[in-house]
Amino acid sequence: AQKVTQAQTEISVVEKEDVTLDCVYETRDTTYYLFWYKQPPSGELVFLIRRNSFDEQNEISGRYSWNFQKSTSSFNFTITASQVVDSAVYFCALSGFANFGNEKLTFGTGTRLTIIP
């Protein structure tokens, strides 16, 4: 069975501080995808990034960066110089690729990030 753990339930930081959201996953699949989604108060899940299990290169997109470490089954997300607009709930998710059709996303419980002006 697949599992995603986001141990940090809530995080509050002052604007312009850096913040890292942790994600640890469990899967028996040899090939899988990891995702991060952002959920603002409006409710819509906004796609941020997808990572293939074979690609362990870190990725940077503007103020966002992701650190994927297969050895520790972690896929952490860092926001640099946080802004109030970054306030949202962030979900880490895992998608298996074992069988055709078995592509449901397994989500973590989410981390509520509050940026204090």
Next chain:
Amino acid sequence: KAGVTQTPRYLIKTRGQQVTLSCSPISGHRSVSWYQQTPGQGLQFLFEYFSETQRNKGNFPGRFSGRQFSNSRSEMNVSTLELGDSALYLCASSQAIGRETQYFGPGTRLLVL
């Protein structure tokens, strides 16, 4: 390109009633998945449709059903509503099945009284 659209956005029903939610995927996307989000259980997978066929199903009772039409639009139905069915129902679409990123709609907030 327009995103995933869901109707209605808000819905209030009473116990025992049934409800139908609609989802229109991104143009060109053929796979539609449904998720239920509640404060207690988080985000849970309901089912996935591709080419009008249900390809994958989560662990929900038979009161939850869905279908997909030839234009890839999808509906989900919940019969005999229970208070615990109050949730945000999210629809996601992807270009195909497998390996694809799912893009989510704004959701339908269902309140069961």
